Amino acid sequence: MPRGTLLLRASVILLLLLAFLDPRLPLKGRVVYLLDFSPSARESVFAAAERLPRDGVYLAFAERVARLPSPTARRLDLGEGTDVRAALAEALRLGADRVVLVSDGLFPPVPSPLPLDAVYVPPRPFVALRLLPPPFPLLGETVGVRVVLEAPLPAEVRLRVEGPGGAWERALWVEGRVALTYTFPLLEEGEVRAEAVGPWGRSEARVEVAPKDRARALVLGDPALARYLEAQGFQVEEGPFRLPLEADLVAVGLGVLDLPEGAPEALRDYLHRGGGLLFTATPKGLFFGGWDRALPEELPLKPLGRQGAALVLVLDTSGSMEGEKLALAVAAALELVRSAAPEDYLGVVVFASGHRVLFPPRPMTDRAKKEAESLLLSLRAGGGTVLGGAFREAVGLLEGVRVARKGILVLTDGLIADPKEPLLALAERGGAEVSAIALGEDADRSFLEELARRGGGRFYRAATARELPRLFLREGQEVFGKEAVEGRFPVEALPHPLTEGFLFPPLSVLLPARAEPWAEVLLKSGERVVLALGERGEGRVAALATDLSRSWRDFEGASAFLGGLARYLVGAGRALALYAYPEGEGVRVVALGRLEAPRLLVGGEETPMVPTGPLRFEARAGGPGVLLDGKRRIPLALPLPGEWTPRDGAATLRAMAEAAGGRLLGLEEVGSLPTRPLPLRPYLLWAALLLFLLERAWEARVSRGTLSQERFG
Template identity: 75%
Template sequence: MPGVFLLRGLVLLLLLLAFLDLRWPLPGRVVYLLDFSPSARESVFALAARLPPHAFYLAFAERAALLPGPTARRLDLGERTDLRAAFREAARLRPSRVVLVSDGLLEPVPPPFPLDALYVPPKPHVDLRLVPPPYPLFGETVGVGVVLEAPVPAEARLRVEGPGGILERSLRLSGRRAFPYTFPLTEEAEVRAVAEGPWGRSEARVRVAPADRAKAWVLGDPALARYLEAQGFQVEEGPLRFPLAADQVDLVAVGVGVPDLPEGAPEALRDFLRQGGGLLFTATPRGLFFGGWDRALPEELPLKPLGRKGAALVLVLDVSGSMAGEKLNMAVTGALELVRSAAPEDYLGVVLFGSGSRVLFPPRPMTAQGRKEAESLLLSVRAGGGTVLGQAFREALRLLQGVPVERKAVLVLTDGLISDPKEPILSLAAASGVEVSALALGPDADAPFLEELAQRSGGRFYRAAFPKDLPRLFLREGQKVFRGERLEGRFPVEAASHPLAQGFAFPPLAVLLPARAEPWAEVVLHSGGRAVLALGERGEGRVAALATDLSRSWQGWEGAAPFLGGLARYLAGSRQALALHAYPEGPGVRLVVLGRLEAPVARVGGREVPLVPTAFLRYEAFLEGEGVLLDGKRRIPLRLPLPGEWTPRDGEAVLRALSEGSGGRFLSLGDLPQAASAFLPLRPYLLGLALALFLLERLLEARSGRFPQVP
């Protein structure tokens, strides 16, 4: 059938044309993206009259909006540049061709279509921003970052006002400049800045409020507590609670002695220091050497007594049968505390009494070997017999006669009634010239006799209701006997070259404990050959010792509070301080955090960026937006010097890379397209028509009742 063969030929022809992918030319749609951000809008406005009228125009900055024509203006689209928003709106118009007109001061974003680009120069301008410190502490010197950006060379007169006074500069800018404006933060503060030049005027202001206050626990030094309160510290003066937790206190200032604190306090303070806490010892009448800290914490105290003459103490210890068990055990523990509290120039001896007397060991210097031998002998003591004191007391006085020190003392301990005559003992004590102290243990002790014994010789009387009280009372007596010397008068102070002492004129001291600094310590203040203030690091913490009584020295000196506040902040710094630094890097910043953190992350734009440890107490992350730093319960807002609208870039190179990378062209003004062509693909239509003709052919063959034979 001729008709069938004709249809078959047409089908083959249509399939051939579809294979060739023919396209039908149609009028195209040109979309112009006009950069209306502050840096580019003036150049784009000046160019608008030369743009072709028959096109679609989208203006964009932070947002995008369709314009009725190229000369229309919009100033309500924001102050930054978001190229993604512009690309999204352009894609909705189904363009045949897209042309970006911009200064290139934007974050490059790969376009979803071939993009042509036309470069316009940015407006001469100097952008001014103030970046507050991310984690300012009350009382510390903080810095507000003054950031100036000029995309093209420009001159500017800068004026910054705030708590740090007025700062004025004349600058020639080409690119980015940043410097700090510093001041001590003692209350919420405002910083204002203005930059002016032929290009116009830029203004900025920022408020800075303290993010936190350091916490100080002050023991036994009210004068220091008032100074620290004046410097913005949160000061606690109640009994110290153990164990010391990291979130409980940043600094412990100690103006009391070891016996004034609970058992285990020296060990707890040492652990607190080693784990990053701050310690400050002051020379109140019960502190520093008077409190026995040079013996209780010999490895942690930066000062040691200078020129001590030493003292001698003989312990007359009741070992009668009534002392057996816990009483004797705690008495021996107390004697061991005396051994440990004595310095090498001190002498210690022990005489035992029961039914008779026995010299356990005569007074000997408490050198390392002397301590070792004394501890071994004390651990061998056993109880038994009556309570005869006279012979043991006379023996103790005899032993002290040959000891080459000026200060000599006896400490008598008993839990019962003395069975031998008392008046001879009292008379001997009064005539001996030796300080005799007495300790009555329990309700059965001969307290009236012991109290009179102490009174006649100028010693001290103690009561111990329970055996567990003995070590504390033994140690208290040891501190009274083995005490340092205190000088009173007028002692000029000289400062070493140390940042803590710069800018201060120190008045003379009224009270001074002669002291020397340990080799590992740094002397900040000294008077003649004596150290006044020394500090150093032990473990991860910082410790200092001040060899004067603040209730008598530096009264009326206006610099006392600022100096002591700076010292306290330095000591607390290893635990409290958290330094944040941000370094511009490409489209974002490199954030560096210095401080004690657990598992820090930065939350930016709904996602978390972990901070990677790069060194001891140093963490880093790369951020492309502002957010918060999270670490445990701590939340620190991150306001960073991210690239701004006026951040200098090679805008022409940015646009060239965008256009050429997307398959478009980098245009000059004469290359702007007046119109665009669009092409309709014919393949779907040709294939559809071929299918229809094929079905028609099959229908005709079915009606004729015959099919063509296959040769």
């Protein structure tokens, strides 16, 4: 083997051996110094700046990061917090090989992406003052503002706090963190101010406290009540009725038929899920509006001494009514049955080619209602349209019923085959109000309209059968109606927290009413109940048997009393108080109220709140998040440890440095710049490859020369 080839091969082997040993060449690295200019550290950092090297790159940081031309430059505009993570990110962007952090360490440890050494400087004596408002203050509740004093070094403090709850002063010795609570009733937006003074200087803080979620009231048909609630700080919306019901309180001064179809059921569900309901006796509300019939189990008041009325439904079951028409007419009749009170009489006569009494007028007791429902559901259509016999039967049936008010309601969708004049004459002298409903375009509209006019009742036109349930209810409301009593009615307040301190004036309008056994009476006038309330399901309901616009127009305490009543009704569904207390590195959250299974959602993770007492739940949180309970989502801006939170700063810096391959230095050790080792393995491998290729080329050349000599030799 030629000598040159051997030399090249030996060089390749030597380079590979050196690459295996991974030698490194020491080079001078780039050092970035991070100077903590937050309020607690900057004075100590300023004092240490003279002893720092001049040939490094300097970044000052607090809440923001800025580059400094020299270590002795000053910046006081970087904020009041401490964002070490942002400072490390900026050092990485500048291509640092190593960082030196000069700080007091009053922050949570942050992992460093670079090799890190740290220099500890003591924080200056100071007492930081923070005011922490309640996370979820409610109007009318007694709320607490947390007064938090934090001192990294023991200090003497003279504290003064002023706000809606008056002013108080305290002399304190603060070592670490001290928290006090300043309480006051939240009746409107207010400001709390605090001042802490000591040998170290002065700290001030102020905070605005406003209802986080003012109670929302949906008021239907009672403008006077809407004004009273607005004066009490409620967010008032005056209709329309929309689903789903998202208000905290629904006040109803309209009748059942003034609201969309399905409103009674929606209000019942809303109440049982924890909503607040208030019924008022406007000219269209309470008993006038038929709520004692539409919500008999939910209304705390019922009419007192009411005399029943009688109504006979004369229903067309001819062949043209077959299908949807008859089905909806039966459904409407069933609604009429359900809306009748026990003292009301209801009967049904059906007609086609002939007629029959489905059931005669009788008091609508629970048993009678069940029998009536069964008979109505058995109806079938067929035959012609002969009204006469059925109408005469209805008049005759009512003659034996001893009530003051009687009515007949005729429904048909076709042309009447009878002589009409005798029926009109009978309607005029029969002793009952006669109303009529013309269903569809083929109904004998002119005759039915004249029948209602001669009978002293009402004429209704139904374009489709879907309109029948509400028309039946409207007629039932007219026949089974009630009247208010006008006069002067003294009011007696029964003992209750809501009535204390009020002197109620006499009423000018009062619906005679009694309270249900499950209801609590707050106001009465003689034997008549003016206001009663109670609980149904998870919610609270109240009924007021007077017209506010007429009876309490000059009552100065009306707004305050109605506001308290409304807050009481709302309380069943919204009784929730949240408190958050700084504790260690996080916050202890306390929820008070009727909660199902509350959880805290923080950083994408849910933590169950642990029940620690009756209606009390607690959990720890490491940051802001959301309280979850059923469909409720309540944001929590949690108070976290502040700039002056007491910590062992030297221990924090030592832990960060050791985790990043560095150590905690003294100022005298900062002067020597560290080196940056340059790995040589890649260069050695490339050199070995190059020599290997050169060897192969040399060997090939030598082989060609040898062959040529042998050929021509």
